[in-house]
Amino acid sequence: xxxxxxxxxxxxxxxxxxxxxxxxxxxxxxxxxxxxxxxxxxxxxxxxxxxxxxxxxxxxxxxxxxxxxxxxxxxxxxxxxxxxxxxxxxxxxxxxxxxxxxxxxxxxxxxxxxxxxxxxxxxxxxxxxxxxxxxxxxxxxxxxxxxxxxxxxxxxxxxxxxxxxxxxxxxxxxxxxxxxxxxxxxxxxxxxxxxxxxxxxxxxxxxxxxxxxxxxxxxxxxxxxxxxxxxxxxxxxxxxxxxxxxxxxxxxxxxxxxxxxxxxxxxxxxxxxxxxxxxxxxxxxxxxxxxxxxxxxxxxxxxxxxxxxxxxxxxxxxxxxxxxxxxxxxxxxxxxxxxxxxxxxxxxxxxxxxxxxxxxxxxxxxxxxxxxxxxxxxxxxxxxxxxxxxxxxxxxxxxxxxxxxxxxxxxxxxxxxxxxxxxxxxxxxxxxxxxxxx
Ligand SMILES: Cc1cc2nc3c(=O)[nH]c(=O)nc-3n(C[C@H](O)[C@H](O)[C@H](O)COP(=O)(O)OP(=O)(O)OC[C@H]3O[C@@H](n4cnc5c(N)ncnc54)[C@H](O)[C@@H]3O)c2cc1C
Numbered sequence: 001x002x003x004x005x006x007x008x009x010x011x012x013x014x015x016x017x018x019x020x021x022x023x024x025x026x027x028x029x030x031x032x033x034x035x036x037x038x039x040x041x042x043x044x045x046x047x048x049x050x051x052x053x054x055x056x057x058x059x060x061x062x063x064x065x066x067x068x069x070x071x072x073x074x075x076x077x078x079x080x081x082x083x084x085x086x087x088x089x090x091x092x093x094x095x096x097x098x099x100x101x102x103x104x105x106x107x108x109x110x111x112x113x114x115x116x117x118x119x120x121x122x123x124x125x126x127x128x129x130x131x132x133x134x135x136x137x138x139x140x141x142x143x144x145x146x147x148x149x150x151x152x153x154x155x156x157x158x159x160x161x162x163x164x165x166x167x168x169x170x171x172x173x174x175x176x177x178x179x180x181x182x183x184x185x186x187x188x189x190x191x192x193x194x195x196x197x198x199x200x201x202x203x204x205x206x207x208x209x210x211x212x213x214x215x216x217x218x219x220x221x222x223x224x225x226x227x228x229x230x231x232x233x234x235x236x237x238x239x240x241x242x243x244x245x246x247x248x249x250x251x252x253x254x255x256x257x258x259x260x261x262x263x264x265x266x267x268x269x270x271x272x273x274x275x276x277x278x279x280x281x282x283x284x285x286x287x288x289x290x291x292x293x294x295x296x297x298x299x300x301x302x303x304x305x306x307x308x309x310x311x312x313x314x315x316x317x318x319x320x321x322x323x324x325x326x327x328x329x330x331x332x333x334x335x336x337x338x339x340x341x342x343x344x345x346x347x348x349x350x351x352x353x354x355x356x357x358x359x360x361x362x363x364x365x366x367x368x369x370x371x372x373x374x375x376x377x378x379x380x381x382x383x384x385x386x387x388x389x390x391x392x393x394x395x396x397x398x399x400x401x402x403x404x405x406x407x408x409x410x411x412x413x414x415x416x417x418x419x420x421x422x423x424x425x426x427x428x429x430x431x432x433x434x435x436x437x438x
Pocket of ligand 1: 073125140141142222238252255256257271272273275276278318321322433435436
């Protein structure tokens with residue numbers, strides 16, 4: 001049956017974004033008709049204002065949204081609508097330039113209405129440029145992340161001051177009320193995210209049980225809940241691991257749960273690849289008994305939500321982690337449905353869980369196909385990159401009733417989604433999660 005939740009949320013988003021514009025049109029406090037360029041500019045401004053506030057709602061870790069769309073999709077929406085808000089704001093300014101002049105772009109203008117508008121404009125422009133070209137600008141993820149949050153808040157607050165201070169449509173009481181309601185709603189979600197959520201987590205710490213090297217620059221971190229019941233998850237989901245002195249710490253990273261989905265209070269394992277400061281320095285320094293916080297579960301990449309006669313799992317590099325949880329869970333449940341795992345990596349030294357995968361092959365209906373770009377001579381694997389031929393030669397006949405789950409580096413995911421399309425697999429049977437979202 002069709003899940004109505006995503007449709008309801010999408011409808012709510014459209015309603016909220018259009019509401020200030022609609023109320024302004026109905027209220028229309030002007031006696032005379034204004035130039036069309038000004039009317040259009042104002043319309044774009046109202047749309048941009050509402051979209052700016054809704055950007056926070058999309059990435060505030062609201063579980064109900066993550067369940068409905070998947071975190072990956074929410075990040076894509078956040079990016080797409082963020083660009084939309086910036087384009088509308090640029091349009092707003094461009095259409096007003098003939099009447100307002102370059103003074104519109106002066107953040108130090110004497111009048112609050114003009115200065116706040118210019119501040120919102122520049123904050124959103126810098127935020128968009130730094131997000132689109134983060135790597136080209138050589139901004140570290142951490143620095144970009146901080147800049148992104150503060151510029152986002154600055155843009156939304158300045159835009160609100162602007163809407164309220166401009167003596168135009170906002171001279172109508174209904175426009176003022178809707179402006180405040182929107183800011184309070186999104187600001188409330190932001191308050192929950194920044195204050196209430198960490199306070200709630202603080203009372204639910206987790207402890208490190210084991211932290212060991214797995215090879216291939218990957219560590220296996222095992223953690224368990226301390227003094228509380230933990231949480232249940234579906235195989236393929238991820239958590240935010242929060243390290244530091246409190247859950248308010250900025251060190252919050254999404255990592256897939258690599259162990260089997262079992263009882264809520266059972267220890268959870270995370271396979272973490274060394275990439276940057278956190279995974280390369282903080283994670284290796286964690287010792288048994290150390291405290292951290294685990295916030296989850298999140299994500300919609302889960303076999304439990306998919307009706308299927310079998311599964312094709314395609315994992316590249318560290319993107320193997322959701323597949324490990326899925327396989328272990330199916331095995332623990334005694335699930336007899338066939339599973340084919342394509343494990344893409346550079347060579348065997350970059351793979352993890354080799355012995356375990358061999359053991360699981362004997363214990364369940366699992367076929368593991370290693371696809372290695374530069375394997376050592378004589379290895380039992382496919383050579384090169386994953387191709388339509390490799391996929392075709394290992395897929396069973398009944399694959400029409402299988403679901404396909406894909407996770408890996410972005411170029412691999414793009415290539416695999418294309419290959420599966422070539423093989424005739426419809427998009428609604430391909431499910432993926434991107435680790436590298438920004
Ligand atoms: C849904 C999901 C599941 C993931 N599962 C795993 C996993 O099972 N194992 C694993 O090793 N890695 C996983 N990752 C990637 C992991 O989050 C990053 O490797 C880690 O955050 C790197 O942080 P760093 O400071 O060491 O490296 P940096 O050099 O700071 O970051 C490297 C890249 O990691 C991403 N990243 C860094 N910090 C964050 C953050 N706070 N939020 C979102 N993305 C961030 C960015 O794309 C960045 O470009 C997952 C990512 C996502 C989105």
